[in-house]
Amino acid sequence: MEYAIVDIETTGGYGVKNKITEIAIIIHDGDCEIERYSTLVNPKGYIPQKITALTGITNDMVSGQPEFHEVAKKVWELTEDRIFVAHNVSFDFNIIKNEFAELGAKFQRKKLCTVRLARKVFPGKTTYSLGKLCEGLGIPLQNRHRALGDTEATALLFKLILKENGAEQLEKELEALNKETKLPPNLNAKAYEALPEKTGIYYFYNTNKEVIYVGKSKNIKKRVTQHFNSGDKSSKASNLLHEIADVTYEVTGSELVALLKESEEIKTLLPKFNHAQKRIRFNIGIIQYKDQNGYVRLGLDKGSATNIPSYLKFSSKSDAQRFLQKIVNKGVLCQKMVGLQTGKGSCFEKQLGMCRGACVNEETALSYNARLKKVLDSFSLSSDSYLIKDEGRDIDEYSVIWVQNGEYQGFGFFNYDIHDLETIKESIKKVKNNRDVIGIIKAFLVKQNLQIIQLEDSTPSGMLF
Numbered sequence: 001m002e003y004a005i006v007d008i009e010t011t012g013g014y015g016v017k018n019k020i021t022e023i024a025i026i027i028h029d030g031d032c033e034i035e036r037y038s039t040l041v042n043p044k045g046y047i048p049q050k051i052t053a054l055t056g057i058t059n060d061m062v063s064g065q066p067e068f069h070e071v072a073k074k075v076w077e078l079t080e081d082r083i084f085v086a087h088n089v090s091f092d093f094n095i096i097k098n099e100f101a102e103l104g105a106k107f108q109r110k111k112l113c114t115v116r117l118a119r120k121v122f123p124g125k126t127t128y129s130l131g132k133l134c135e136g137l138g139i140p141l142q143n144r145h146r147a148l149g150d151t152e153a154t155a156l157l158f159k160l161i162l163k164e165n166g167a168e169q170l171e172k173e174l175e176a177l178n179k180e181t182k183l184p185p186n187l188n189a190k191a192y193e194a195l196p197e198k199t200g201i202y203y204f205y206n207t208n209k210e211v212i213y214v215g216k217s218k219n220i221k222k223r224v225t226q227h228f229n230s231g232d233k234s235s236k237a238s239n240l241l242h243e244i245a246d247v248t249y250e251v252t253g254s255e256l257v258a259l260l261k262e263s264e265e266i267k268t269l270l271p272k273f274n275h276a277q278k279r280i281r282f283n284i285g286i287i288q289y290k291d292q293n294g295y296v297r298l299g300l301d302k303g304s305a306t307n308i309p310s311y312l313k314f315s316s317k318s319d320a321q322r323f324l325q326k327i328v329n330k331g332v333l334c335q336k337m338v339g340l341q342t343g344k345g346s347c348f349e350k351q352l353g354m355c356r357g358a359c360v361n362e363e364t365a366l367s368y369n370a371r372l373k374k375v376l377d378s379f380s381l382s383s384d385s386y387l388i389k390d391e392g393r394d395i396d397e398y399s400v401i402w403v404q405n406g407e408y409q410g411f412g413f414f415n416y417d418i419h420d421l422e423t424i425k426e427s428i429k430k431v432k433n434n435r436d437v438i439g440i441i442k443a444f445l446v447k448q449n450l451q452i453i454q455l456e457d458s459t460p461s462g463m464l465f
Contacts (some may be wrong), residue, residue: 003028003112004079005158006086007150010095011043012051012395018095019043020068021057024147025078026155028085030162033155037078038148040065048396055145068099076100079109083174087130087154089113090197110178112170114157120169121161133157181225186245195221199391200251201262204273207245213273214265216258220249240273254390254399256444257411263436284320286312294365295358296372298324298338311380311442323379331375334358337368379442385455387424388441401441402428404455408437421455 009022024038040057042065052058075096086092089111100107115128125136130153134141139156143149162170183192186207195202197219204213217223224247230237252258266274285308287301300320314320324338336347336359349355358368388401392413402409402425412428445452 001030002034002082003030003085003158004082004109005151005155006079006084006092006096007147007154008092008095009055009057009145009147010051011045011047017045017394018098019045020095020099021047021051021055021062022147023071023075023096024151025075026151027078027082028155028158031159035078036148036151037074038151039071041071042067050395057146069103072100072103072105076105076107082109083112084109085112085114085154085158087114087150087157089115089177094197110174112173113177114154114161116173116177117161117169118157120173121164130154130157181228183228184241184244186243187247191247192224195224195247195249196251197221198251198393199253199255199258200249201258201265202247202249203265204240204244204271205246205248206243209246211265211269211271212243213240213271214262214269216255216262218255218258220251236273243272251393252399253393253397253413254401254411256388256390256401256441256448256450257399259440259444260401260408260411260437263440264431284314284317286314286320286324293361294369295337296365296369298372300339309380311438313439315439327372327375327379330378331371332356333372333375334368337372379445387453387455388445389451389453400424400428403438403441406438408441 005026005028007024008020011017011019011021020041021043022038022040025036026033027035040062042062044067047057047059047062084093090113093109093111097107118125118128118133122133122137125133127133130150131141131144133139134153134157137157137160139153139160141149141153181192183189199218200220201214201216202220202224203211206212215223215227228241250261252261265271284300284302287299287308288296289299291297300317314323321340324340327333328335328338328340332355334347334355334357335341335349336343341347346357346360347355350357350359356363356368358365384406385404388403390399390401392398397413397415399411399413401411408431410428410431412424414424414427418424418427
């Protein structure tokens with residue numbers, strides 16, 4: 001069995017706009033290198049400065065170099081009847097596949113991913129980036145972020161994986177990565193093949209071109225494939241697959257934007273198979289009250305869910321309890337004072353020296369209440385006006401989500417040379433506010449650390465990001 005170990009450098013654009021600037025291929029038999037090939041490639045497009053800073057490949061360097069169609073025959077021959085291996089194989093494979101598609105050729109190869117293999121053979125690493133893996137495993141890596149340098153390192157990593165009893169994992173990964181997807185009977189294969197491995201939302205249509213399902217994913221193609229390969233025999237899942245006649249998508253880059261767009265589309269389109277997501281009910285709320293000793297306590301109350309700030313509303317008791325645990329951890333609060341523990345005497349954490357003693361009046365009410373207020377304020381945001389900056393659809397842009405006086409206004413995408421507040425506000429397409437989105441934003445911000453710009457009357461109109 002022979003392997004074509006591949007690495008490419010690109011312009012960093014989105015989808016078919018992301019063009020190859022350099023490619024390297026090492027033919028390997030699992031033990032020794034057999035052949036190698038590398039070349040710069042003229043992408044017939046601009047290489048952004050950020051990409052040049054990363055790879056060192058400039059526009060001048062690729063000027064006069066062969067275009068992809070001039071090296072395509074060599075790439076095809078070197079990878080034909082061999083297993084395509086790369087570090088994060090989906091990226092390299094799909095870019096090359098797009099290049100061949102523009103030439104009218106369908107590029108199909110069995111694939112292996114050294115990231116996935118390394119996770120199985122060398123578990124417990126904090127990161128599986130090529131640079132950190134090579135550093136930790138003593139693999140020399142020269143000319144980082146250049147195609148040949150990264151390919152040489154990947155070849156050494158692949159050989160080490162096989163040496164460390166990785167052959168069994170290799171067979172499993174070959175089966176997992178190359179399993180043929182069984183498409184719904186009415187779906188054209190071209191629509192499925194065109195799906196990107198990007199963050200965004202996807203739409204399923206029936207033969208009448210009606211949207212019957214909307215979903216979001218950090219990897220659209222992977223999630224759609226899961227729908228088709230799930231093995232779910234329920235009538236709902238079977239009926240959905242039987243009705244799918246087309247699939248489209250919208251890349252968002254930002255997972256938060258995808259969540260917000262999904263919620264908006266479900267409420268607007270009312271897809272047939274999105275029953276569970278048409279309404280998000282806030283069934284329980286967290287209330288605040290003072291006890292006889294002046295301590296502010298928290299508790300769960302179903303009747304309050306419509307009369308409290310949205311950041312204290314939850315769809316289930318378990319969600320509310322998870323939020324309470326987060327504020328306890330962040331603010332070093334007392335489990336008993338927020339209703340997570342009951343009974344007489346001190347909380348369990350006090351016995352372990354992890355609580356400051358509000359539960360037995362050892363910490364003053366003034367001190368405890370101030371700390372509780374501070375941590376709650378850090379989660380509130382619900383009545384504030386603010387912008388959230390997140391990823392864009394490609395390397396040249398960022399996304400902005402706008403909330404004004406606690407109401408969601410919409411989102412937009414901006415190039416990095418746009419920083420003016422008024423320009424950003426004017427460019428965001430206004431959407432109809434719905435009761436779910438602040439809850440979506442709140443829940444997402446609890447998990448992710450995104451840049452938030454508070455908006456006040458004194459907010460300057462100059463550089464925001």
